[in-house]
Amino acid sequence: MSKVEEILSELGYVAHHPARMVEQWKKETGGKAVGIMPIHCAEEVVHAAGMLPVGMWGGQTSISLAPEYLQSFCCSIMKAVMEFTMSGAYKNLDAIICPETCDTLRVIPLMMRKAIPQTPIIGVVLPDNRKIDAGIKYTAAEYRSIVKQLEQITGNPVKDEDLQNSVEIYNEHHAAMMEFFKVAVDHCDIITPYNRHMVIKSSYFMPKEKHTVLVKALIDELIKLQPSQFKGHKVVVTGIMSEPDELLEMFGKYGYAIVADDLAQGSRQFRTPAPADDDPYIRLGKRLANFEGCSCVYDPEKLRGKLLKQLVDETQADGVVVLMMKFCDPEEYDYPFIKQDLEEAGIPHLYLEIEQQMESSEQVQTRLQAFAELLEERKN
Numbered sequence: 001m002s003k004v005e006e007i008l009s010e011l012g013y014v015a016h017h018p019a020r021m022v023e024q025w026k027k028e029t030g031g032k033a034v035g036i037m038p039i040h041c042a043e044e045v046v047h048a049a050g051m052l053p054v055g056m057w058g059g060q061t062s063i064s065l066a067p068e069y070l071q072s073f074c075c076s077i078m079k080a081v082m083e084f085t086m087s088g089a090y091k092n093l094d095a096i097i098c099p100e101t102c103d104t105l106r107v108i109p110l111m112m113r114k115a116i117p118q119t120p121i122i123g124v125v126l127p128d129n130r131k132i133d134a135g136i137k138y139t140a141a142e143y144r145s146i147v148k149q150l151e152q153i154t155g156n157p158v159k160d161e162d163l164q165n166s167v168e169i170y171n172e173h174h175a176a177m178m179e180f181f182k183v184a185v186d187h188c189d190i191i192t193p194y195n196r197h198m199v200i201k202s203s204y205f206m207p208k209e210k211h212t213v214l215v216k217a218l219i220d221e222l223i224k225l226q227p228s229q230f231k232g233h234k235v236v237v238t239g240i241m242s243e244p245d246e247l248l249e250m251f252g253k254y255g256y257a258i259v260a261d262d263l264a265q266g267s268r269q270f271r272t273p274a275p276a277d278d279d280p281y282i283r284l285g286k287r288l289a290n291f292e293g294c295s296c297v298y299d300p301e302k303l304r305g306k307l308l309k310q311l312v313d314e315t316q317a318d319g320v321v322v323l324m325m326k327f328c329d330p331e332e333y334d335y336p337f338i339k340q341d342l343e344e345a346g347i348p349h350l351y352l353e354i355e356q357q358m359e360s361s362e363q364v365q366t367r368l369q370a371f372a373e374l375l376e377e378r379k380n
């Protein structure tokens with residue numbers, strides 16, 4: 001097995017065994033773990049408290065218990081989260097943080113408090129006016145409030161230096177991830193859509209310091225290799241996530257490479273560094289202020305389509321695939337603007353409705369195949 005294969009295999013294992021990873025970390029460190037719901041909750045505050053932040057992005061499971069709390073028209077990620085909550089899958093989490101970024105996420109903390117009353121559920125409200133001074137201060141105050149609640153759980157105070165250190169560790173991790181995405185473009189034969197996702201997903205279940213080391217080692221190994229002569233279709237994907245695995249395998253089957261992403265679970269987490277400031281909470285507030293192009297933050301200028309065009313230009317992609325999470329209102333509201341911008345720029349795109357629990361994949365397969373043919377025709 002080559003070094004690249006070894007690292008990808010390790011990251012793939014982590015991505016598929018979140019519960020085992022949390023258990024192992026707790027056993028090794030004696031520390032506590034905190035679940036973090038999507039999106040825009042600064043993990044750094046959990047890291048600074050000496051706890052393991054664990055991404056809660058649903059997963060593949062059959063839904064039987066969740067309908068007691070959630071209607072059928074809620075997104076499949078939150079259905080999976082409630083299913084896991086009720087089935088006891090989150091029993092190793094010592095708290096859960098839930099940013100109230102969409103209508104569904106607004107009610108999840110209330111339902112979780114009822115379903116698992118023994119676990120502290122920490123709600124976070126992020127401001128719409130995130131760019132003005134008052135908005136930055138408000139975000140900082142919300143993060144301070146999380147830290148206060150975490151201090152009560154651990155019994156240990158969190159100093160500003162601890163958070164500054166965590167912000168630096170995360171900035172380094174995020175920069176490594178962005179570098180990996182760039183290097184991966186030259187190695188589409190190895191960094192398949194599935195492998196690319198494993199690198200992203202594993203970051204949610206292990207300490208960032210350790211993940212950074214693995215990602216940097218992967219970059220070093222990839223750089224040593226000859227760039228691949230990829231003959232398939234290079235695309236940029238946008239949306240909340242690119243799961244399930246079955247979908248990623250379909251991308252591979254029809255000759256696609258993902259050369260850049262604008263996914264909530266992907267580069268939206270990594271692309272905006274926390275700027276310098278003496279106050280670490282303000283640093284995190286400023287990062288949210290500087291962030292652009294997500295359906296879950298207020299964006300009156302609708303910059304997402306322009307950002308996608310920029311990604312297509314930078315990576316010489318053939319087109320864009322919009323991975324529309326079914327029943328996700330924020331993403332659906334953004335789509336008309338993205339569509340208009342891509343059409344004006346002459347960039348072909350595919351609108352693909354997905355669910356984490358895909359009952360039938362035939363329609364998705366047909367549409368991916370047809371789009372691949374269209375991209376092929378445009379090349380000739």
Ligand code: SF4
Nearest residue numbers: 075102240325328329
């Ligand atoms: S933003 Fe969309 S995908 Fe995420 S929880 Fe809300 S509805 Fe679901």
